[in-house]
Amino acid sequence: MESKIEISVADGKKGRELLKSALGNKLQQIELSLQGTLKKIKAYEKKYKIKSSSFYKKFLKGEIQESDDFIDWAGEYEIYRELKKSQEIVKDMLKQCK
Numbered sequence: 001m002e003s004k005i006e007i008s009v010a011d012g013k014k015g016r017e018l019l020k021s022a023l024g025n026k027l028q029q030i031e032l033s034l035q036g037t038l039k040k041i042k043a044y045e046k047k048y049k050i051k052s053s054s055f056y057k058k059f060l061k062g063e064i065q066e067s068d069d070f071i072d073w074a075g076e077y078e079i080y081r082e083l084k085k086s087q088e089i090v091k092d093m094l095k096q097c098k
Helices: 012-048 052-061 068-096
Strands: none
Touching: 012 052, 012 068, 052 068
8 A cells, every 4th residue: 555755844955865865874774684684594594495485384384393493584584574675665765755
């Protein structure tokens, strides 16, 4: 669902610059977090020889016995998915801040 956000400021040019800068910083933070999360996910995929998306579906269905690794892996995969959503939203917002 698409939403519209309106912000009114006295100095529109300066406000736009500040917003673009803040969104750029947020995007950098997200991308750094994604790198760390992906590193952990790739290590689990290598160790257990299964892609995270397949593992996660099986984990949610209870087809994989719970272990500390699997609980951590599922958590990292959930974090990854949320970060990817946030990344897309911020990128979209940056495109619109012209």
